Structures are given as C-alpha cells and as structure tokens.
Amino acid sequence: MTDAALADLARLLSPDSLILDESVREAYAHDDAEWAEYTTPSAVVRAASIDDVVATVTWAARHGVAIVPRGAGTGLSGGANATSGSLVLTLERMTEVLEVNVEERYARVQAGVLNDALRQEVAASGLWYPPDPASQAISTIGGNVATNAGGICCVKYGVTRDYVLGLTVVLADGSIARLGRTTAKGVTGYDLTALMVGSEGTLGIVVEATLKLLPPGGREERAVVGYFPSLTAAGRAVAAVAAAGIVPAALELIDRMCLHAVAQWQGWDLPEGAAALLLAKVDEAGEAGERLAARLEDAFRDAGGAAVERADDPAEIDRLFRARRLAYPALERLGPVLTEDVCVPRGAVPEMLARIEAIAADADVVIANIAHAGDGNLHPLIIAPEGDEAAKARAKGAFDRIVTACRALGGTVTGEHGVGLLKLPGAAAELSPTVIRLHADIKRALDPQGILNPGKAFPTEGAPA
Amino acid sequence: MTDAALADLARLLSPDSLILDESVREAYAHDDAEWAEYTTPSAVVRAASIDDVVATVTWAARHGVAIVPRGAGTGLSGGANATSGSLVLTLERMTEVLEVNVEERYARVQAGVLNDALRQEVAASGLWYPPDPASQAISTIGGNVATNAGGICCVKYGVTRDYVLGLTVVLADGSIARLGRTTAKGVTGYDLTALMVGSEGTLGIVVEATLKLLPPGGREERAVVGYFPSLTAAGRAVAAVAAAGIVPAALELIDRMCLHAVAQWQGWDLPEGAAALLLAKVDEAGEAGERLAARLEDAFRDAGGAAVERADDPAEIDRLFRARRLAYPALERLGPVLTEDVCVPRGAVPEMLARIEAIAADADVVIANIAHAGDGNLHPLIIAPEGDEAAKARAKGAFDRIVTACRALGGTVTGEHGVGLLKLPGAAAELSPTVIRLHADIKRALDPQGILNPGKAFPTEGAPA
Incomplete structure (x- = not known):
C-alpha cells in the first residue's frame, strides 16, 4: 500500500484511528498463537465506529489490501495473525453496550465489549450471559462470535453460537448487513447469523451483536x-x-x-x-x-x-x-505454550489422554492437560523451553500427532478455538474435498476479491493422501 | 422433460422409484399450504436410498430440471409446492434409524424418519429428542430440518437447529457433503450445518441427520x-x-x-x-x-x-x-385454514392479538388464534368457507395485514414455518436489499443452475417501497 493510499485512508477515518507507528504495528502482529506464522502488518486501524469499519473495508476493496480483523487478540489458533501486506483492523475501541432489554432478554452490544463487561452489565438487570471462555476477562464479544468461543459452562449451556440472535456485519464491499432478529424465534431466510458465527472474519466483520440472555432462574x-x-x-x-x-x-x-x-x-x-x-x-x-x-x-x-x-x-x-x-498461567511459567483444542467423543477421553501421554513420551516433550471433560474437549498444553528450537520442533510434531490421534478416535480437530492458521492441516484432514470446495464457493461468493482475513478458517485443499 | 430423458432417469433409479401416474403426481403437487401457488409436477421420485437422490440430482442438473424436495408434505408455507415443469423428490421412504449412540447421546437417521418414530426409538434407550412440532406424528426429520421446525417445548428447549449436530446433504451437482460432527463441540470450518437447516432444500437435499439427544434428567x-x-x-x-x-x-x-x-x-x-x-x-x-x-x-x-x-x-x-x-382440527372443520406464523417480542403478544382482532373485524374474516405465547410466536388461523372466493380474497388481505402489523411491533414474519412461498412478500419487507443479495449470492454459489427448489425460501428482490 502506497503512502498516498494510506493518506487517503487517514482522511476517511475518525481522528487517530490509523496507526503506522512500527512498535504499535508489531504489537498487533499476532494473537495468542505466536507459534503460528505472522508478520508485522503494514498498518493498524483502531476503529471507533461502524463508519470507520465501512471506510476501511471500502478502501481495502479499492486497493486490494487484505484486512485482518481482531478483537482483543486472545485467540489461540492464529486467526488474527497478520499476513504479509495486510492491514489489521481492531474493534477493541467499540465498547458500547447499546441496549439491555430486560423484558425480551437480549443485549445489543458493539463488537469490542469485553465478555466480562457484558456479564456485569446484564447481571445488574438480573440477567445472565452464559458463554464463559477462559479469556472472559480480556476477550471481546466480537472475537467470541468470530471464533464461536466455548468455555466451561457450555457442557450444560452451549457455546457462543447458541446465544447469538443477530449480527451487524460489514461485508467485503463495505455494505452493512443486519442479520437475524430480536424475537425468541425466527426463520426468515437462511441462517446467515449462524454462518457468520465462527467464520473468523473471513466472510464479514462483526461490528454489533444481539445476544440472548437467560433469567437467573x-x-x-x-x-x-x-x-x-x-x-x-x-x-x-x-x-x-x-x-x-x-x-x-x-x-x-x-x-x-x-x-x-x-x-x-x-x-x-x-x-x-x-x-x-x-x-x-x-x-x-x-x-x-x-x-x-x-x-x-x-x-x-x-x-x-x-x-x-x-x-x-x-x-x-x-x-x-x-x-x-x-493451570494455564502455571504452565506458561515453564515456557511458551502451544495449546491444543481437540474434541473427542466423551467416552474416548481416557483413551485420548493415554495417547497424548504416549505421544509426549515418544516425542520427548512436556504436555500437560486441561480438559472440558464433560464435552470431550481437551486442551493438551505443549511446552517447549524458551529458545530451545529443537524442543519447539518436537512440540510441533507432537501437536500434529495429537490431531491425528483425535481423528482416529472420531474427534474433531478444534472444539472451540477455531481453525485460524494452526489447525489448517487438521481441517484439511477432517473435511472432505467436497466440503472444502463448499467453503471456497461461499467465501468467493461473499468476498470475491479475497480481502477479508484471507488464508484463515478453512484449508484451500485437502490433506495430502 | 422428454420421455427419453425420463426413461433415462428410470434406469438410474432403484425399481419403482420414478412415478409418472397422474393421480400420484397430483397427490404430490403441494404441501399443507394449498393457499399458495402449486402445479402438478411432471414426475415424482420416491427415493429409496442416497443413491437414488444422487442419481436424480445428477440427472436434473444435466437436463436443467427443477427439483422440489419434500418429506411428508406437512409444511404450512408452500416450501414443497411443485412449480411448473418440476420434479418432486420425496424422501419419505428413507425411514431408517441408522444409529442411536447412548453414551455420546446422538442419533443418526435417514431424512424420512418420522419425528415421533425417532422419539420412540430413542426413548427406548432413555434418551429424549425435544423438538415437537404439532405435526410430530406425521412429519419427517428431513422436513423438520429443512424448515427448522419449532414446537411447543422450544420455549425452554430450543428449535430443530439446536439439535442438529451434522447432516449428509446431496448438493446441486450430485456430490455428497458430510457436514458437522458427532462430538459435543466442534468449530472446524464454517457452520454449514446451520446454513442448511431451514434452507428449505434450496442449497442441498438433506438425506441424513445426526441429532443431539438429551438425557431424561x-x-x-x-x-x-x-x-x-x-x-x-x-x-x-x-x-x-x-x-x-x-x-x-x-x-x-x-x-x-x-x-x-x-x-x-x-x-x-x-x-x-x-x-x-x-x-x-x-x-x-x-x-x-x-x-x-x-x-x-x-x-x-x-x-x-x-x-x-x-x-x-x-x-x-x-x-x-x-x-x-x-384446536387446529376443530377450526379445519369450519373451512380451509390459512395459517399465519408471525413472531413478535414476548411483551407485544397482547397488542398483536388486539391488532389481529381489529384486522379480522375490518376485513370481515374469521381469525382464531393459537400462540406459543412464551415465545411470542402466534398462529392466527384465518378461515374462509369452502368455495367462497370473495372470503378467500379477504382472508389473503388479512394475512398480509397481519404480517405488516407484526413488523410494526418489531416482529419477524415467520417464527417456525419458514418462508416457502406464502412468506416471500413478508420476507421481502423484512430483509434489506443487502441481505437479500447475500441470499442470492450464496444460492448461486451452491446451486448455479438454480435447480434446487427454485423460488422458495427467500425473495429475489425487496418489497416495493
């Protein structure tokens, strides 16, 4: 992107939204998945409004620039890692709770509202927003929606998707789509809300969400x-x-x-x-x-x-x-943590843990396990001492072998963290060529230029046989 | 479609699957929405297997023939009404419960399994499939999935979509896509399962479903x-x-x-x-x-x-x-029933009922109401005496005015029956031009020839201003 183009963008945005300072750009180079590839983005836009998002996307479409949208950057699969020549668009400044409707039990919030902030805000009205990813104190609703975040209580109460009634999304051509509803039920047209949830910013950029709330009951x-x-x-x-x-x-x-x-x-x-x-x-x-x-x-x-x-x-x-x-901070003290997220049939949890133990021994790496056992969702945490490149390589090998073992037990390669970059090979093994083609068809239909978080969320072709 | 083409199709199918007999074709001309347009289809395929579905779709793609898929034909919006020159593909013979996995709490069934049959089968293992549309004794799981059917208990337990873990779908080119998972959680790729649920056979034909079950608890x-x-x-x-x-x-x-x-x-x-x-x-x-x-x-x-x-x-x-x-059979005794399905905010139920009363008086038609009051989902039943064309026209006018009143109260035009044909004008009013374009983009991406239930589920353009 040229200086003239960037100057053009700065004029379209609210003041101080475009940041070119190198140290800031470096801070936005990756999410919590440092093990995945990343690079320093060419620019960072800190959107203050939907208008800023629209302006950025419209500009990017005109100049053919890739946008990497992100919330707080707490993702663990690299979905928000910057790719070469990309612009990072962060929504973390859009923190307004727009409406809490007590009678109809929903909240409408901007994408940058923190999960915990929402929970506190609705608790004041006696209501409850269940999804509780471990990052809840620091992750945004927009990021939770983009990754379909899970958490501890989802064994009983379901995941983020189960609480998203509607979304406002900025599409790849800069147009604004209001999807979904505020009523308890509704089947008007395709469930585009559900399609957007978990699509990691590759089909549209979530700027607002309408979320179902539960009574304390x-x-x-x-x-x-x-x-x-x-x-x-x-x-x-x-x-x-x-x-x-x-x-x-x-x-x-x-x-x-x-x-x-x-x-x-x-x-x-x-x-x-x-x-x-x-x-x-x-x-x-x-x-x-x-x-x-x-x-x-x-x-x-x-x-x-x-x-x-x-x-x-x-x-x-x-x-x-x-x-x-x-558990997680205790392990982070031991060295950089590569976080797995496989989900197996509930009954296969002991067998999967045994296989992980064997893989750790065989690959000579340290693997500790946290698991949402009731869901069969395991988080093997692979640790390599800082600076030990050989250990890091062995850790990556163990990561791949855990994915393979999970597949052999009828599992899925990501239970709640998303595909991002880290799980692209796993997704290529899990999804059939037909299903991968379906993804590409939908991506092309909604983002023909491929400017929205390209290369994330789904593999472009199946795993080599 | 020519006789030669039909003979070709007959050879591709299992014996006795292709039916050209006029009285049978007439029986498959429409679902329970006789008020919507329909015509006698050119042929009926009663699929006995996935192979039959693949053969039919592949044949239809080659000959440019529109397919109207259906289950038991209990829909109330005309989603399964035959359009001119179309072939009706019914899945009601595919009635096998393929697997009930007690430990992991899911069932895998063919599309033609009746809702009640599934409930009974899983109850024998102490498990429960909650979605309970009023048609449960006679409607199929495939139809429930295609319309995202609701029911009485969804005020607490959610709708069909909330229980669909995965689907096997025959796509518009005849390829088979296995979507979703059997594990409790999973976010590998886009939520194409949710996209298919409620898409009324316009994006793919559901041939198998993996359904989440609850313990009796x-x-x-x-x-x-x-x-x-x-x-x-x-x-x-x-x-x-x-x-x-x-x-x-x-x-x-x-x-x-x-x-x-x-x-x-x-x-x-x-x-x-x-x-x-x-x-x-x-x-x-x-x-x-x-x-x-x-x-x-x-x-x-x-x-x-x-x-x-x-x-x-x-x-x-x-x-x-x-x-x-x-209630419903009692009203059917009084004449043909035109069934509404608006969903308003819970708190607006009394006001909406009052407006319906006023519309009935003003239009001089009989309207009776059943409502899933806890969800704000109302079913005004508009009755016109058999053969009274003037009353029928007034009934249709009242139908449109109810839709408009529901929109004015912040409601959605269909809570659980789907858009089909009857709610196309309502959907055109509810969905923005941008969102309608999104539907068309996705439809074109998945069904470029437009052979899967064309003209249903979403409007091609917005309502006239």
Whole structure:
C-alpha cells in the first residue's frame, strides 16, 4: 500500500484511528498463537465506529489490501495473525453496550465489549450471559462470535453460537448487513447469523451483536471436586456422570502435570499419587441441587476418587476451582505454550489422554492437560523451553500427532478455538474435498476479491493422501 | 422433460422409484399450504436410498430440471409446492434409524424418519429428542430440518437447529457433503450445518441427520391451565411468568374463537366470559417443580385467571392440554385454514392479538388464534368457507395485514414455518436489499443452475417501497 493510499485512508477515518507507528504495528502482529506464522502488518486501524469499519473495508476493496480483523487478540489458533501486506483492523475501541432489554432478554452490544463487561452489565438487570471462555476477562464479544468461543459452562449451556440472535456485519464491499432478529424465534431466510458465527472474519466483520440472555432462574451453584489415582479412574467418573443422566454446569479435568505445576507455584501439597483432578458444578436449586451434588460425590468416590470435597458457598467453590484457573498461567511459567483444542467423543477421553501421554513420551516433550471433560474437549498444553528450537520442533510434531490421534478416535480437530492458521492441516484432514470446495464457493461468493482475513478458517485443499 | 430423458432417469433409479401416474403426481403437487401457488409436477421420485437422490440430482442438473424436495408434505408455507415443469423428490421412504449412540447421546437417521418414530426409538434407550412440532406424528426429520421446525417445548428447549449436530446433504451437482460432527463441540470450518437447516432444500437435499439427544434428567411434568376474561389479562399472566424468571417447558395460548370451536365440536361447557385459555408446563423435578407450578398458579390468578387447574399426573396433563391438540382440527372443520406464523417480542403478544382482532373485524374474516405465547410466536388461523372466493380474497388481505402489523411491533414474519412461498412478500419487507443479495449470492454459489427448489425460501428482490 502506497503512502498516498494510506493518506487517503487517514482522511476517511475518525481522528487517530490509523496507526503506522512500527512498535504499535508489531504489537498487533499476532494473537495468542505466536507459534503460528505472522508478520508485522503494514498498518493498524483502531476503529471507533461502524463508519470507520465501512471506510476501511471500502478502501481495502479499492486497493486490494487484505484486512485482518481482531478483537482483543486472545485467540489461540492464529486467526488474527497478520499476513504479509495486510492491514489489521481492531474493534477493541467499540465498547458500547447499546441496549439491555430486560423484558425480551437480549443485549445489543458493539463488537469490542469485553465478555466480562457484558456479564456485569446484564447481571445488574438480573440477567445472565452464559458463554464463559477462559479469556472472559480480556476477550471481546466480537472475537467470541468470530471464533464461536466455548468455555466451561457450555457442557450444560452451549457455546457462543447458541446465544447469538443477530449480527451487524460489514461485508467485503463495505455494505452493512443486519442479520437475524430480536424475537425468541425466527426463520426468515437462511441462517446467515449462524454462518457468520465462527467464520473468523473471513466472510464479514462483526461490528454489533444481539445476544440472548437467560433469567437467573434461581441457579444455586454447588461444586464437587476429587483427585484420582489415574486418568482411567477419572474417565470412569466422567462416564458415570454421563450414564446417570446428569448434565453438570461444569466438568473439568486437570492432569498430573498441570496439578504439579500449580502446586509447585503455589506451594500446595497434593494428595499422594494424584494423577488427575476432576472439578464439577451443578446449579439446580434446592433439594434437586443437593441430590445431584450427592450423586456426583458418589460417582467420584465409586470411580476411585480421593479427597472428594463439596462446596455450596461461592467463596468455597471459588477456592475449589482455583487450580483450574491457575493451570494455564502455571504452565506458561515453564515456557511458551502451544495449546491444543481437540474434541473427542466423551467416552474416548481416557483413551485420548493415554495417547497424548504416549505421544509426549515418544516425542520427548512436556504436555500437560486441561480438559472440558464433560464435552470431550481437551486442551493438551505443549511446552517447549524458551529458545530451545529443537524442543519447539518436537512440540510441533507432537501437536500434529495429537490431531491425528483425535481423528482416529472420531474427534474433531478444534472444539472451540477455531481453525485460524494452526489447525489448517487438521481441517484439511477432517473435511472432505467436497466440503472444502463448499467453503471456497461461499467465501468467493461473499468476498470475491479475497480481502477479508484471507488464508484463515478453512484449508484451500485437502490433506495430502 | 422428454420421455427419453425420463426413461433415462428410470434406469438410474432403484425399481419403482420414478412415478409418472397422474393421480400420484397430483397427490404430490403441494404441501399443507394449498393457499399458495402449486402445479402438478411432471414426475415424482420416491427415493429409496442416497443413491437414488444422487442419481436424480445428477440427472436434473444435466437436463436443467427443477427439483422440489419434500418429506411428508406437512409444511404450512408452500416450501414443497411443485412449480411448473418440476420434479418432486420425496424422501419419505428413507425411514431408517441408522444409529442411536447412548453414551455420546446422538442419533443418526435417514431424512424420512418420522419425528415421533425417532422419539420412540430413542426413548427406548432413555434418551429424549425435544423438538415437537404439532405435526410430530406425521412429519419427517428431513422436513423438520429443512424448515427448522419449532414446537411447543422450544420455549425452554430450543428449535430443530439446536439439535442438529451434522447432516449428509446431496448438493446441486450430485456430490455428497458430510457436514458437522458427532462430538459435543466442534468449530472446524464454517457452520454449514446451520446454513442448511431451514434452507428449505434450496442449497442441498438433506438425506441424513445426526441429532443431539438429551438425557431424561429426571424431568417431571406439571401443568397449570387457566381461563382469562380478556387477551390483555392473559398477556399480563405471560409477562408475569417471564418477569418471575420462570422458563416454562410450554406456555400456550388459545383464544376465544378457538375455544368456542373446540367446545362446540366436543360439547364442552366453557367458563362464562372466557376470552383466552393459557396452558403451561414446567418439568423441573420434585420440590423445585412444585414451587414453580405454584408460582404459575399464582401468576395466573393474579392476572385474573379463573378456573385455574393444576395437574401432576400424565393423564391429567394430557386432559388439560386437550384443547390445544384439538384446536387446529376443530377450526379445519369450519373451512380451509390459512395459517399465519408471525413472531413478535414476548411483551407485544397482547397488542398483536388486539391488532389481529381489529384486522379480522375490518376485513370481515374469521381469525382464531393459537400462540406459543412464551415465545411470542402466534398462529392466527384465518378461515374462509369452502368455495367462497370473495372470503378467500379477504382472508389473503388479512394475512398480509397481519404480517405488516407484526413488523410494526418489531416482529419477524415467520417464527417456525419458514418462508416457502406464502412468506416471500413478508420476507421481502423484512430483509434489506443487502441481505437479500447475500441470499442470492450464496444460492448461486451452491446451486448455479438454480435447480434446487427454485423460488422458495427467500425473495429475489425487496418489497416495493
């Protein structure tokens, strides 16, 4: 892009929106997936309004410049990593909650509103926005929508997609499309809202979202946690919970490696021989909740769980779930983390964890596991010491082998983080040539010039046979 | 289509799949929307297998013949009405339940499986498929998916889309696309499954579906019903239920006209001055369910409800809900019914019902109302005596005015029946030119020849200003 073109763009935008300063551009070069490729973008636009987004896209279409849209850059697959010659368009300044409709139970927000900010805002009206990605304190709704973010409570309450009633999207030609509805139901035309959710900014740029909210509905949280002597024993407990027809509000697993990282950091003592920690929540009120929590305790103990604890008090629950919250930062202390996101059938969780253990041993890399066990969604965290290039290469090899193992067990290569760049080879293996062609057909129909986040979200061809 | 071409098609299909007999073709001319345009199709294919579907589509693509796919033909918007020169492809013979996976809680079925047949099959394994359109005894899963069918329990449990994990779809060139997943979560590529759901066979023909099932989870149904002296009073009760944060498992409204049609037919006595009947269900277990049912009773009485009754016993619940089940057939006895399907904000239900009353009076037509009140989804049933062409024209005028009134209240023109043919003008008013163009772009990308159910599901241009 020429200086004249950039000067042209600056004139179209609200003041101080176009940033060419190199240190700022470098700060916007990648999201949390540093392991994926990235480069310093040629420019950064910090949009203050839909008009800024429209102006940027219209300008980019005229000049054939690729736009990499992003929210807070907390993605873990490289969906917001800058590609060569691209312009990064960040929506993090568009932070207005435009409407909270208590009677109809929805909120309309700009894309840059933080997940936690939305939750707090609607909680003031007694309402609840369930999707709770681990990044909730720092990630934006726009980014959550673009990646169809999951979280801990989705085992019971579903993922971001389940809460998006409508979207305002800037299309590749700069036109504005208002998709979806505010009513409880609606089937007028194709579900273009759902098509946009999880499309990683490759079909349009989400500038506003209308989100379904739940009434608090007398939820009362109860937590049950327990240590297990083996992953198999923990897997038995997960299977027992499912077989009992219990749909917990959270069912998380932390493996030995994670536990030790947290314990070492925090100076905790672990029960001897603890190979896994299971953390569950139920949120039914009153006697029903009591009964379910008691059944979880039984299921944990019957499967060999030790030091099984239960809490009804929010502060106590918080304490019991501390290990879950600290797991990722504890591991990041050990070196750069390459985060996996495979999702296997629930019943295959123990087998998948065993295969990951074998891959780690074979590839001589450190792999720790956090898992949304109730969903079969595993996050193997592969760690390579800073600066050790050989270890980094082995880590990448392990990453690919985990994807292959997940496929062999009937799983999908990304449960909630998205394809971005890191999962392009996995997606090429998972999707048939026909389905990949479908993606390309839709992409071409909506973005014929290919200026919206090109090269992300889906592979251009299948995996080599 | 020439005789030679048809002979060619017959050779490609399994025996007895191609039907040219006129009386059969006439039987497949339209779905339950006789008020919409239709014509006798040139041929009917009763597919026995995916191979038959592939052969038909491939043949149609070669000969440029339009295909109108259908399940049981219970649609109410004309989505399966035959257009000139078209071939009707029915999937009702593909009735195999291919897999019920109890551990992972999903079922894989062919498109022609009846909704009730699926429910019974999975109930045998202790599992539950919630979507319950009124047609459940006679409609197919393929049709439910193609229209994104709703039902009574979706106020709490969501619509068909919320239960479709994956689809096998035959595309416009005859290729087979397997979309989605069987795992609890997954974000590999675009959500093409959601794009197909509700697309009324215009983007691909659904031949198999993988459906999410719920564990029974100790549901215990309790029903509360009450008569109200005015629609406003009933509306107050609905608003009070919502304001109390109660999410009922059903919240249905039947108006005076419907009530009288049922009462007259069945010889029932109605409470004096009854202008509306509200029927609610909750399904929480034990004490929590008791408490919620009691709160429903209070909300009904506080809003002016009379003869409020409560039932915990399945047979009793069935009895209380009888009026709901009988409403549609009771009205069909009075003449051909033109079924509306507008969805307004929950809080606008009383106002919308008042406007419908005014439209009925002004247009001199009979309009009775069934409503999924908890969702704001209304089904005004417009009745014209058999053979009275003037009344039929007035009925059509009332239909259009209801759509306009719904839009004025912030509603959507179809809550769960789909656009088909009947709601094309409404959709043209609701969708912006940009969004209509998006539909056309996607349609062209996936079906460049326009052979899949052309002219349905979305308007080709906006409503005249």
